[in-house]
Amino acid sequence: MTRDDAPERWEDPGFALEQQGEAWVLRGELTVRSLGEAMPRLLALDDGPLALNFSALKRFDTAGAWAILQLREKLHSIGHELQLQGLSPEHEALIARVEQAVPTPPEDERRRFDIRDLLAAVGQAVVGVGRFMAEILAMLGVFLARLAWLARHPSQFRLTSLVYHADQVGWRAVPIVSLMAFLIGVVLAFQGAVQLRQFGAEIFVVDLIAISILRELGILLTAIIVAGRTASSFTAAIGSMKMREEIDAMNTLAIDPATVLFVPRILALLITLPILGMVANAMGLLGGALMSWIELGISPAMFLTRLIEDTSLDHVLVGFVKAPVFAIIIGVIGCHAGMQVGGNAESLGRQTSSAVVRAIFAVILADALFSVFFAMMEI
Template identity: 60%
Template sequence: MTDMTQDQKLIAEDGAGGLRLSGALTVWTLPQLPAAAATAPVLELSGLTRLDTAAAWYLAQRSAEGARLDGLDADQRKLLDTVTAATPKPDPQPATGPRWREILDMFGRKVVAALVFLRELAEYLGRFLAALARAIRHPSQFRLTSLVYHCQETGLRAVPIVALMAFLIGVVLAFQGASQLTQFGAQIFVVDLISIAVLRELGILLTAIIVAGRSASALTASIGSMKMHEEIDAMRTLGIDPDMVLVLPRVLALVITLPILGLIADAAGLLGGAIMSWIELGISPSMFRYRMIAETDVSHVIVGLSKAPVFALVIGIIGCHAGMKVGKDAESLGAETSRAVVNAIFAVIVIDALFSVFFAEVGL
């Protein structure tokens, strides 16, 4: 760097009521400004020999703060006006209305978004039913190998975690029921508690929640990765229907395997409850079996398993819909996968509540 010449120096002197600047006021000499320049009410600038845009921007900021700029010649004033006009102005803040209006606006947007989401799910349900009808009319177009593969992935591989979960739920129900019913001498009713709770509600509900977390994410990830790599667009270009290849086998596999997983969960839950009742209350397995058969109606099993196909259909549709919504980046894949799991679990719980109300109304 060359040495600073005379015309590149800046001289600052105290003046009457302000600060007098002379010499060159440029990007190189701005650091030489004294601290008083930031608060001086008047800047006398008639002695300036050079002024560049960086210094003009500084003067524009001081002028906006209320400082008076005196002594600028015509060229310097023109440069200052140009820089001032080019300085970006912040967007005016919109006038905020009452708080209740903001709450209503947010609520309305959420309701509209929920209705749009339900409409899209109804569309994918229709596409699944159309693909199923097409497969029935033209069995040669149905991909049996894909169905078997997805039955293995969503059903067979989920058996260990479903059985373990149901077994532990049966143990917990027996233990908690024993500790409460013993106070009233009604230990034998633990069998009724376990059998009705597992067969009617907890067995299939918790199985559906596990499948929702496990399979909804898998469906979204597998279809979403294909969407990211434009493989679905390539299918359409080749005349292959993505609904027949991707949606139908996956959803149908869930509809087939979830009732079977529900039966396994019921058996494991009853086994866990029977073992804990034997250990905690001394109720033998034969007594547990007799009490369960005598006091538990088969309608509880029917009520529980009748929910399974509906749960499976909802989980599959939500997972496939989220996979088709994935964009071109990995961030959207992760966001849609998380959203699919949350929506599937929420939908399962809501539908189970609706089923409970319906069966209570019809007397089952």
């Protein structure tokens, strides 16, 4: 709306705006009560530089000051200026205070790529990994120290807690571990049959299944499933206690949280993970034998004979050597993440997700190191 098209006088019960020469005079009150009517009229004045005269204004509050600032911003965006005339010191101070209180959005500064930023990010990541490894080693040291203390003071050992956690992390994981291992055996037998049939070497599918499951896949996939179930469970349980300040209460009562919370959980994993690995191996071989019978016609008796004659005991031992290491990794990472939980639910969820990811990654990394080690040792 231009100045020429605007009416010479606008009025409502609380606010009036009229043109006198080159300026528009504000009359009545420009407050929160009249803002609904005054705001559209003020914003309609957008034709060239504008002058507002406040000498006849009776009442003026922060809502009116905000309206003036909005008008000035609008004019400034189209390249015009707003002049304020007849301002009393009170009005001028009020506009200044409102202008200071209005939040300004941060400027979007797009920085150019700098090699120093990349080096700084890499350095921070390395320091973070080093700090995390130091904390994990400290947590492992605490567990071993408390375990040694309990060995000297067996009356302080909480057997009930150990049995409970063994049931939670071991017995309740048997169905999912069994199903996973059985299906892995089926898939290995089927895929191996498809490939080996081209060379007339179907009988070697037994060796493929046995070595793959006993040496690598049985314990590795079991550890991954346990890491997903147990690391999150440990983090959630200990983190919830930390949120509710139960850890602080235990310290106040001279109860060591490491002895009560960490040792039974990690020890339960140490006991049950090798057993779960044994279950996974048996179910994986069962699935492979079943699919070999269906797909290749290798009878269960022939499968068992080939398995016993051509599978070295070293493959079984290699798989079971990894189980205690995987158990300690999962348990320590889960308990450590639980102790890092802050005082809110967001921290609990973040640490729970982080514990699962870190535990699975650490298990796979440890398995890779074991594979390199055994290959170098020709085992």
